[in-house]
Amino acid sequence: MSRKLPHKDVVIVGFGWVGSIMAQELTDEGLEVIAIERGPWRDTATDYPPTYDQDELRYRIRHELFLRPDQTTFTFRNKMNQTALPIRTWGAFMPPNGVGGGGVHWNAETWRFLPSDFVLKTHLTERYGADFLPSDMTIQDWGVTYEELEPHYDRFEYLCGTSGTAGNLQGQIQEGGNPFEGPRSRPYPNPAQPQPFSHTLFGKAARELGYKPFPQPSGNMSQAYTNPLGVRLGPCTYCGFCEWFGCGNYSKASPQTTILPVLIRKSNFTVRDNSEVVRINLDPSGKTAAGVTFVDTSGEEWEQPADIVIVSAYAIFNAQLMLLSGIGKPYDPLTGEGVMGRNFTHQTISDAVGFFDNTKFNFNPFIASGSIGMCIDEFNGDNFDHGPHGFVGGGYMGQVQSNGRPIETTPVPSGTPRWGAEWKAAVRDNYLSSVKPGTGVHGSFYSYRDVYLDLDPIYKDRFNRPLMRMTIDFHDNELKQNAFLTDRFAEIIQAMGAKKVDKEYRQGPYDITKYQTTHLCGGVIMGTDPRTSAVNRYLQSWDVPNLFVVGASAFPQNAGYNPTGTVAALAYWAAAAIREQYLKNPGVLIHA
Amino acid sequence: MPRHSGASGVALSTLVALAFCTSVSPRAAEKQDAQDFTQIERGRYLTTAADCAACHTMPDQKQPFAGGRPIETPFGVIVAPNITPDRETGIGTWTDDEFDAALRQGKRPDGSRLYPAMPYPAYTKMSREDVQDIRAYLATIAPVHNQVEPNQLPFPFSVRAAMMAWDALYFQEGEFRPDATKSATWNRGAYLVQGPGHCASCHTPKTVLGGDKTEQAFQGGVIQGWFAPDLTNDKATGLGSWSAEDIVAYLGTGHNASTAATGLMAEVVERSTSKMTKADLEAIAAYLKDQPAAGHTATAVQATDPLMVAGGAIYHDVCSACHAIDGTGVPHLIPSLAASPSVHSTDPTTLVRVTLSGARSVATDQEPTAPAMPAFAWQFNDEQIAAVLTYVRNSWGSAAPAVTAHDVETKRVELKTRGEH
Amino acid sequence: MRLRRRDFLLTTAAILGGSHIALADSISGSLPWEPDAGIPPERIKLGSWLYFTSEEARTVEALADRIIPPDPATPGGKDAGCAVYLDRQLAGPYGSQHGLYVKPPFLKGLKQQGPQTEDGPAQVYRKGLAALNRYSSQGQDGKVFAELTGERQDEILKGLESGKLQLPEADGQAFFEALLKDIQQGFFADPIYGGNRDMVAWRMIGFPGARYNYRDWVNRHNERYPLPPVGITGRPEWTPKKS
Numbered sequence A: 001m002s003r004k005l006p007h008k009d010v011v012i013v014g015f016g017w018v019g020s021i022m023a024q025e026l027t028d029e030g031l032e033v034i035a036i037e038r039g040p041w042r043d044t045a046t047d048y049p050p051t052y053d054q055d056e057l058r059y060r061i062r063h064e065l066f067l068r069p070d071q072t073t074f075t076f077r078n079k080m081n082q083t084a085l086p087i088r089t090w091g092a093f094m095p096p097n098g099v100g101g102g103g104v105h106w107n108a109e110t111w112r113f114l115p116s117d118f119v120l121k122t123h124l125t126e127r128y129g130a131d132f133l134p135s136d137m138t139i140q141d142w143g144v145t146y147e148e149l150e151p152h153y154d155r156f157e158y159l160c161g162t163s164g165t166a167g168n169l170q171g172q173i174q175e176g177g178n179p180f181e182g183p184r185s186r187p188y189p190n191p192a193q194p195q196p197f198s199h200t201l202f203g204k205a206a207r208e209l210g211y212k213p214f215p216q217p218s219g220n221m222s223q224a225y226t227n228p229l230g231v232r233l234g235p236c237t238y239c240g241f242c243e244w245f246g247c248g249n250y251s252k253a254s255p256q257t258t259i260l261p262v263l264i265r266k267s268n269f270t271v272r273d274n275s276e277v278v279r280i281n282l283d284p285s286g287k288t289a290a291g292v293t294f295v296d297t298s299g300e301e302w303e304q305p306a307d308i309v310i311v312s313a314y315a316i317f318n319a320q321l322m323l324l325s326g327i328g329k330p331y332d333p334l335t336g337e338g339v340m341g342r343n344f345t346h347q348t349i350s351d352a353v354g355f356f357d358n359t360k361f362n363f364n365p366f367i368a369s370g371s372i373g374m375c376i377d378e379f380n381g382d383n384f385d386h387g388p389h390g391f392v393g394g395g396y397m398g399q400v401q402s403n404g405r406p407i408e409t410t411p412v413p414s415g416t417p418r419w420g421a422e423w424k425a426a427v428r429d430n431y432l433s434s435v436k437p438g439t440g441v442h443g444s445f446y447s448y449r450d451v452y453l454d455l456d457p458i459y460k461d462r463f464n465r466p467l468m469r470m471t472i473d474f475h476d477n478e479l480k481q482n483a484f485l486t487d488r489f490a491e492i493i494q495a496m497g498a499k500k501v502d503k504e505y506r507q508g509p510y511d512i513t514k515y516q517t518t519h520l521c522g523g524v525i526m527g528t529d530p531r532t533s534a535v536n537r538y539l540q541s542w543d544v545p546n547l548f549v550v551g552a553s554a555f556p557q558n559a560g561y562n563p564t565g566t567v568a569a570l571a572y573w574a575a576a577a578i579r580e581q582y583l584k585n586p587g588v589l590i591h592a
Numbered sequence B: 001m002p003r004h005s006g007a008s009g010v011a012l013s014t015l016v017a018l019a020f021c022t023s024v025s026p027r028a029a030e031k032q033d034a035q036d037f038t039q040i041e042r043g044r045y046l047t048t049a050a051d052c053a054a055c056h057t058m059p060d061q062k063q064p065f066a067g068g069r070p071i072e073t074p075f076g077v078i079v080a081p082n083i084t085p086d087r088e089t090g091i092g093t094w095t096d097d098e099f100d101a102a103l104r105q106g107k108r109p110d111g112s113r114l115y116p117a118m119p120y121p122a123y124t125k126m127s128r129e130d131v132q133d134i135r136a137y138l139a140t141i142a143p144v145h146n147q148v149e150p151n152q153l154p155f156p157f158s159v160r161a162a163m164m165a166w167d168a169l170y171f172q173e174g175e176f177r178p179d180a181t182k183s184a185t186w187n188r189g190a191y192l193v194q195g196p197g198h199c200a201s202c203h204t205p206k207t208v209l210g211g212d213k214t215e216q217a218f219q220g221g222v223i224q225g226w227f228a229p230d231l232t233n234d235k236a237t238g239l240g241s242w243s244a245e246d247i248v249a250y251l252g253t254g255h256n257a258s259t260a261a262t263g264l265m266a267e268v269v270e271r272s273t274s275k276m277t278k279a280d281l282e283a284i285a286a287y288l289k290d291q292p293a294a295g296h297t298a299t300a301v302q303a304t305d306p307l308m309v310a311g312g313a314i315y316h317d318v319c320s321a322c323h324a325i326d327g328t329g330v331p332h333l334i335p336s337l338a339a340s341p342s343v344h345s346t347d348p349t350t351l352v353r354v355t356l357s358g359a360r361s362v363a364t365d366q367e368p369t370a371p372a373m374p375a376f377a378w379q380f381n382d383e384q385i386a387a388v389l390t391y392v393r394n395s396w397g398s399a400a401p402a403v404t405a406h407d408v409e410t411k412r413v414e415l416k417t418r419g420e421h
Numbered sequence C: 001m002r003l004r005r006r007d008f009l010l011t012t013a014a015i016l017g018g019s020h021i022a023l024a025d026s027i028s029g030s031l032p033w034e035p036d037a038g039i040p041p042e043r044i045k046l047g048s049w050l051y052f053t054s055e056e057a058r059t060v061e062a063l064a065d066r067i068i069p070p071d072p073a074t075p076g077g078k079d080a081g082c083a084v085y086l087d088r089q090l091a092g093p094y095g096s097q098h099g100l101y102v103k104p105p106f107l108k109g110l111k112q113q114g115p116q117t118e119d120g121p122a123q124v125y126r127k128g129l130a131a132l133n134r135y136s137s138q139g140q141d142g143k144v145f146a147e148l149t150g151e152r153q154d155e156i157l158k159g160l161e162s163g164k165l166q167l168p169e170a171d172g173q174a175f176f177e178a179l180l181k182d183i184q185q186g187f188f189a190d191p192i193y194g195g196n197r198d199m200v201a202w203r204m205i206g207f208p209g210a211r212y213n214y215r216d217w218v219n220r221h222n223e224r225y226p227l228p229p230v231g232i233t234g235r236p237e238w239t240p241k242k243s
Helices: A017-028 A056-061 A115-128 A146-160 A197-208 A315-324 A421-433 A476-495 A564-582 B034-049 B096-105 B128-138 B162-170 B184-194 B244-253 B263-271 B278-289 B306-323 B349-357 B382-393 B405-417 C002-011 C054-067 C082-091 C121-138 C150-162 C172-188 C197-205
Strands: A008-013 A033-036 A074-077 A269-273 A276-282 A289-295 A301-311 A342-345 A348-355 A374-376 A395-399 A441-443 A452-460 A466-471 A500-504 A521-523 A547-549 B070-073 B076-079 B221-223 B226-228 C025-027
Touching: A008 A017, A008 A289, A017 A033, A017 A269, A017 A301, A017 A564, A033 A301, A056 C172, A074 A452, A115 A146, A146 A564, A197 A374, A197 A395, A197 A476, A276 A301, A276 A315, A301 A315, A315 A452, A315 A466, A315 A521, A342 A452, A348 A476, A395 A476, A421 C197, A441 A476, A452 A521, A476 A500, B034 B128, B096 B128, B184 B278, B226 B263, B226 B349, B244 B263, B244 B278, B263 B349, B306 B382, B349 B382, B349 B405, B382 B405, C054 C082, C054 C121, C054 C150, C054 C172, C082 C121, C082 C172, C121 C150, C121 C172, C150 C172, C172 C197
Parallel strands: A008 A033, A008 A301, A033 A269, A074 A466, A301 A547
Antiparallel strands: A269 C025, A276 A289, A289 A301, A342 A521, A348 A441, A348 A500, A374 A395, A395 A441, A452 A466, B070 B076, B221 B226
16 A cells, blocks of 8 residues: 655656756746656765776676666567567666666767658658568657757757757858758857867768768767856866766766756755656546656655656656556557557667777777767768668767777777687787777667567566566668668778778677667657557657656657757657646647 | 755854843734834844854754754854744743843843854944844744753853853954945945854864964864865965955855865855845955965975875876866866865865865855765875875965875864764 | 665665665755765775685686786786686675576576576586586596696687587586686776786776876877876875885
């Protein structure tokens, strides 16, 4: 039996980037807001100070800042006819945990999606014809356009102090930026970060090959910055301990370094940590959310009533909470009907590792920020003619190497034994003179009928609730895309002057042990039709109008970029819809 | 309300027991007189400027002015009394004169003496009118029934009569007299600093009995395990390198280009100075900038000294992550170790303390970031802390006495005793 | 009060290598902070083995020296402390799969579904080391692994790696993969964990260690970084020389 807490205007489930943005926006509206977070409170000096944050074993290998699988995990299989087995330790992705969520330990790569990404189905069909798309591909338009999201991308970038070089200012293409990006209303708030040697070399080689390289947009500060909320960030020190780690010196944008200092001072805001929401409660009509029920660390169950429920956890957990709460029709891959769990996607990542003459090249790979790097965007989205290639989608590519941490980044040329004297010598001889971007090719992952989420029939979590089951595999379209992109990428690494380039293509089947990014998307997708989407263009549940499900869970398919910029833009977009429309007239915002 | 501040449970030395007239309703706000409203508002502001809450409100701020906060004094710990209008446990029955006598003469209604943890040696400079304004405001706050036994001192200090001797030695009664040769701004600043602001309570060094060493006024003193720094115009240890604007920014926001408030001063900024008017802060700055320099001199520790060599290595490897390789920090975010006066204080108490235990700077509406320094007690031994602090005190053109391993060891023990380390 | 929560953490020693038990809390008003906040790492203590038997330890040291052989410039896995590292890891949360999902059923899956064994690393090593020594002492070699020649040891390891050599009652290939990963991780991890003694691995490759500020070097292209490595607990130069 749960104990009932005092009523709030808004309850937020999951307190990462989206939860923080929603809380900041809705408290500004005067609403009483409580956020409930499964993991612990986290802050700079207490959880990842620069005194011991540089501990590769603890943070990177043993996953200090991530969810513990014994708290909850997923099951995984490639195909519907296989038995899904639990992910017992993280591999392909690393679900965040704790206040700040993934915003604590991301690399801070702060991209916008292309205008065409938001109208993908329409765009590709118009350009190549419906027959060009694989028959089981289930891509959709988002229901929101780039133009509509632009002011919200802009807000997030100015919140974060994103460092970058604009490529398209109000339609004018800018030298040194990404010429393929959608028009932006104003420049980045900070200039691009300076680039270390190998990153600079990549830019030079790409330019010589006829590409238009540009610095990766970065949430690591190129200089000290004060954001519009008055919160200050310091300059990045290129420590090389960014992704998987928190930032110890206030120079990486995170909820902690951009929003929380202001939000926590508001008398109409509270956050509960170490508390896991187990279900969204509906009133007897089933059409209105009454609040949520959560369990704290002592096992005590609490009911938090609220007028508005915002679900803003990690994408898969958003889908799981909806399914466990019985909201929305579960997706059935056999009939293609139902929405909850539909269009689950990830990313298609590969790499090319370059080995250089160590008497001529010294890259000091340990000098880097999380989103350092020079990139090209010629092969992303539909920036190139896919006609001759027989696939759709693409990705950015670049020398985006963020570290020289020795457990993770001691590459040896292919053909070298994995151990013994020869391995040891190769590690020694190549460490300073190799280029290992890690995620050199950052490709899209489009949606398919048989890639989806549902509740596992066998495995349970600590509360005896079914784990989420992922059914996911690479389709030919993504593998073809990856082979093409990886080859283009390797050409640039070669042109940097490498004596040897090892291509590391992404190959099927999808492997849960091989890290690919943590960009799991979909499951509670947005759209214009309640038969094929779970939330409308304002991220409002079609079934329960006082429920908003915000995050990468809303992506109908994943583009060839890191998702955080778009996730945050959607959060501001949804918050604006609540502030400007919903509160004036609570109820359905879009009549289907 | 902040739940987390002031975890130490001890407070600044400030004010004590106050009075209220028995003949009127304790709810002065019930009177609909506009004059009263003005007086109450003035009183509220002066109560903030005098930072009465620093001692009389517990850190959780749940019961404003209900007392209960322990205050360290040279005689032992005393507990700040309840100054709400509660008639039994507060000051609801005090008369105007009794209230005035408490603040300006250090006398209780029964004629016995207050302990100088209550800064009546400063409040005596206030005008009777200002004191009555404070009283008018305090009469409007919610009465709280909270019995506080302030006197928990050991003999002989438990005998309040002993304070008569103290007063004879150290207490100079008398209202502030403006200096006609100075500007109105200067005089306003002098009044605020000497009177309600009671800056000397912490920033003037004390005798063993807790009296001001008046010949060293504002040259800095140890209080509750912190060193309240030199407020004179000494270029190295005091405000000599600060402009008036730097002082205003510091008091108003808790941060300026070279430093950040933490510890007890963070509380002062949070509850008092950040809520004062810009004009008053400018007045304080004008007065402080017109004070002489303490004239502290120190010979720089040689760069080749083993402490400096080791300290330099530690600084570059660790501290430079935030404070920058050249010691300049990040203005308004990370203190500049090259410029911050606290770094070069004659007494390294604060420096050692924040290095051992870490510190969070104050959050204000203007500067909400409140960055924190991590604790280093686990990482460095006493000798290493001594080395790195000696290095930061003697680099980038500065000079200050070396910090010794013994200083650090003493501080570790002290913090442990305080239950803070 | 949050402060109590941290105290709880420390006093109950609920700190198991990064897996911290924390109490639910409600936070508002100001950013939580208290003196001495944080959960710094603990330096391993040298001394007797915590997990390995002396026979196991001897075997692991021999294995560590084959995976990372000594050379004139850099010690091998044994002298770098990789066996000590592994011993402490197996005695801690890593060895017992603390924090991982260990609920049954343990079904045999496809390789891409990841490990599905009930045994944690501690058991994998216990069984694997015993099986390795059984193989070498009861088979043609007639001696425990540590007593074999380097060439013969390498031959056995290659057999395990390729899967051509099967160990009695243990998955030799899985054992080898765990060993390879752990020994190399211990070699490159911060010295506080027992391996990478005196930062030998970092010196070998030119990694400057737990530094946090390269602002002075980011624009210095193709120039060797001049400062020596530093560990979380420092480097020799942190201690003032006696004058």
